[in-house]
Amino acid sequence: MSTAHTPLIAVTMGDGAGVGPEVIVGALLDESVTARCRPIVLGDVARLRRAAEVTGSRVEVVAVDSVAESVFAFGRINVIDPGLLPPDLPWGEVSPVAGDAAYQYVRLASELALRGEVRGICTAPLNKEALHAAGHLYPGHTELLAQLTGTEEVSMMLSTPKVKVVHVTTHIGLIDAVERIEPGLVERTVLRGYRAIRGSGVSAPRIGVCGINPHAGENGLFGYREEEGKIVPAVEKLRSDGVDVHGPLPADTAFFLASRGDYDLIVAMYHDQGHAPVKLLGIEAGVNVTVGLPVIRTSVDHGTAFDIAGTGKADVDSMIEALNQAAELSAAV
Structure with missing residues (x-):
């Protein structure tokens, strides 16, 4: 099936010490997702490759400089990587570095949305403690995205x-x-x-x-x-x-x-x-959607799951559903 006219969706990697990289890799190898949208990950190439290793996934993780450079093919993950995470970042630990990176991924996704380069944003989980430790004092994604997009009420x-x-x-x-x-x-x-x-x-x-x-x-x-x-x-x-x-x-x-x-x-x-x-x-397939932004934003219904991060045990169903609903709802923007 051709995906040339499916919506472009920015996928933020969330906290690199959590399960975000693993659920992204798994979800982007699901054919229902790749048939319905064209995802571009804002995240860390090396971390996503490590996630592919721990999950046993055969996938090509490719760094791109822009949405326009992305090539969409099954088994390929396009990543805009600002180079913020150290290669030795441990799994499952609160890190201000990872908290700042999670913030920057959301900021970059918001900029893409405001320029009209993507139609939706799908967020992997961030860790609020790490976010705050990095100096970004937001209750969560919703309030962060509202400020970044200049939206008064969502x-x-x-x-x-x-x-x-x-x-x-x-x-x-x-x-x-x-x-x-x-x-x-x-x-x-x-x-x-x-x-x-x-x-x-x-x-x-x-x-x-x-x-x-x-x-x-x-x-x-x-x-x-x-x-x-x-x-x-x-x-x-x-x-x-x-x-x-x-x-x-x-x-x-x-x-x-x-x-x-x-x-x-x-x-x-x-x-x-x-x-x-x-x-x-329907909690098993529940998705959190922020409406009122100039772009649709969906999210998984779970947190960073530090206790299983890096083990390959994370369930990808919620991320699959979040991506599919971002594709479905993005026409509302």
Whole structure:
């Protein structure tokens, strides 16, 4: 199958002391990935070659200076290598050098995206302790990419084969989350998810919006009518603009309805409301998607796994799924 018109995806290697190099090598030898996108790795050539050795993979790792120089063929990995890692970097240990390199790979990928040279970014895991030790004080990839691309507001979308969910709030306490939710934020979050789903090929997405309280407040029986003040105005505005959106829905049934196909996207109000059912319904193939950036970004659903780094035992399924979904969603950019 010709890949000449498949999207170009920048793949950041993450922390070189972790499993990122191994899962990248394994995923880029999967035919479903190479049929759907053209990946360019931002990383370290020597480290990726070591990863190929420990995983027993037959692959050609080639240094290139630019996206334009890349040649796409099965069994070949194109790498833009800024030369940041020492050859004797140990596996499985926190290193400021590796933390800085992980930051630089993301920075370079962001520059490629802003210049329009790639359509998506897929990130292997970085280590937050190493990142901070290198002086890059970000909670993670999402906040880092938002700053690098000059994006004021982004949303987290978790995507599985059964259900996709976008979050109005994420890593804040529950009381703070309820306080932060307001109609404008709900509307913007729905629209970010709506555009991402449309970009994946669903022409008229059906969207279910969760309530905040049990039973979505049940007409004021639970809570202090947060649904009426914080969610209903956004739903009404979106529907008047032609978006097929429904809610507020009781969260305990919304995900069941989505899993049987009633909705293409569920909008969760806070972290655990969205994460718990998604992990139950499809954690083995779950992918973290950042929507709202000028480029689609997907990520594996695991960390650097220092305990098994360099052993060849890392599971590549999440990276395969992340790359495939980056290819699928990148048309939304």
